[in-house]
Amino acid sequence: MTLSVALGPDTRESTQTGTVTSGDVLTAPDVPWNLVIWNDPVNLMSYVSYVFRSYFGYSEAKANKLMMEVHKKGRSIVAHGSKEQVEQHAVAMHGYGLWATVEKATGGNAGGSGKGKGKRG
Amino acid sequence: MAKAFKYGLKGIKGYLEPAERELLRSLFDDVISMLEPEQRANEDPLAALVGLDTEAREPSDRAMRRLLPNVMKNDDDASLEFRRYTERSLRESKIGALKAAALSLDRENLVLTPDDARHWATALNDVRLVLAERLDIRDDADADNVHLMQDWAQAEDVESYLALVYNFTTWLQESLVQAMVHSLDARR
Numbered sequence: 001m002t003l004s005v006a007l008g009p010d011t012r013e014s015t016q017t018g019t020v021t022s023g024d025v026l027t028a029p030d031v032p033w034n035l036v037i038w039n040d041p042v043n044l045m046s047y048v049s050y051v052f053r054s055y056f057g058y059s060e061a062k063a064n065k066l067m068m069e070v071h072k073k074g075r076s077i078v079a080h081g082s083k084e085q086v087e088q089h090a091v092a093m094h095g096y097g098l099w100a101t102v103e104k105a106t107g108g109n110a111g112g113s114g115k116g117k118g119k120r121g
Numbered sequence: 122m123a124k125a126f127k128y129g130l131k132g133i134k135g136y137l138e139p140a141e142r143e144l145l146r147s148l149f150d151d152v153i154s155m156l157e158p159e160q161r162a163n164e165d166p167l168a169a170l171v172g173l174d175t176e177a178r179e180p181s182d183r184a185m186r187r188l189l190p191n192v193m194k195n196d197d198d199a200s201l202e203f204r205r206y207t208e209r210s211l212r213e214s215k216i217g218a219l220k221a222a223a224l225s226l227d228r229e230n231l232v233l234t235p236d237d238a239r240h241w242a243t244a245l246n247d248v249r250l251v252l253a254e255r256l257d258i259r260d261d262a263d264a265d266n267v268h269l270m271q272d273w274a275q276a277e278d279v280e281s282y283l284a285l286v287y288n289f290t291t292w293l294q295e296s297l298v299q300a301m302v303h304s305l306d307a308r309r
Contacts, residue, residue: 036194040187041264042253044291046298047246053305090192091207095214097246099187101194 032105035079035086039070040099051096052078055089080105123289125296126233128303133238135231135297142226144286148248149223155185155251156212156219172210179204184254188215188247219244238301245294252287256280 037048045067052063056079069076079089086102093100124136137145158174168175178201180186189208191200222244225237233241258264268291270284 041258041261042250043246044295044298046295046302047242050242050298050302050305054301087192087203091211094188094190094211096243097188097250099190100192101190102192103194 031083032080033083033086034077034103034105035081035089035093036075036101036103037066037070037078037093038099038101039074043098045071048098051093051098055092055096123293126293126300127296128300128307131232132235133233133297133300133304135233135293137226137231141289144289146223146226148252148286148290149219149226149244152188152244152247152251153216153219153223155182156188156216158209158212169209172206172213174205174209177201177204177208184251187250187254215243215247219247235304238297238304242294242297242301245290245297249287249290249294252283252290256283256287 048070049060049063049067052058052066053060056063058066066076066078079086081089083102090100090102123138123141126133126135128134165175179191179197180189189204189211191197192203192207193200218240221237221240225231225233225241253264256263256267258267267284267287270281270288273285276282276285
């Protein structure tokens with residue numbers, strides 16, 4: 001089985017002067033990432049809200065709002081940050097048993113990328 | 122009959138019958154054994170020590186995938202890379218909570234400190250995630266159907282027994298979380 005996901009050898013040649021021209025460099029740490037929590041039929045609403053309050057320190061109102069968004073829309077962005085920060089949150093959420101993923105923030109319309117099929121109210 | 126967890130001056134207090142303690146102990150043990158990483162003969166002990174698992178892969182079992190999910194929705198390679206760095210310690214922290222919860226079942230009085238309560242909440246949650254996969258709970262309608270099963274006299278096959286166990290752990294976790302919410306409110 002070939003599961004080679006090694007980071008490619010970074011063979012940048014640095015014989016040139018220091019002027020950076022590559023566009024790749026812009027993928028660096030300031031690009032914001034989102035922590036997404038997904039709905040599932042198992043986790044208790046009270047528990048999800050409790051986790052948001054106790055782990056993120058959110059107010060009861062904010063925690064409940066995010067929890068309801070997960071419940072009704074199927075997902076909610078509950079935190080932003082650098083890739084490392086949201087990854088750390090994701091592991092913590094997995095520790096609690098919540099279904100969390102990370103994704104690169106997509107400019108203005110972060111939450112609205114779903115296909116909008118579900119018409120359930 | 123078990124009593125709902127209650128928050129009070131001494132912490133969060135519960136009451137379980139001996140048979141209920143036995144049941145929970147075996148559920149916690151089952152999930153612990155699912156999560157226990159297998160020992161590999163040629164494993165680098167140093168890598169294991171720092172929590173690295175170069176051979177980790179996405180679990181094939183649905184319940185395990187729910188306990189140890191991919192960190193990215195549409196990038197299996199990046200998820201796998203991340204899994205190799207984090208999965209082992211995630212397994213260990215889950216096992217730690219399950220073991221702590223199992224251990225407190227040995228005490229005569231079930232009085233939980235804030236740490237105990239957190240361990241119990243995540244342990245019960247992981248048990249429920251596993252039971253839900255075994256019961257094929259995919260959406261809220263499935264969950265509602267399982268919820269209808271409340272009478273132990275009806276338990277005539279494995280599935281109805283699992284449904285009753287699921288409902289019992291759901292009720293127990295809900296009462297625990299309510300008590301934990303009260304303790305959060307009381308602290309502010």
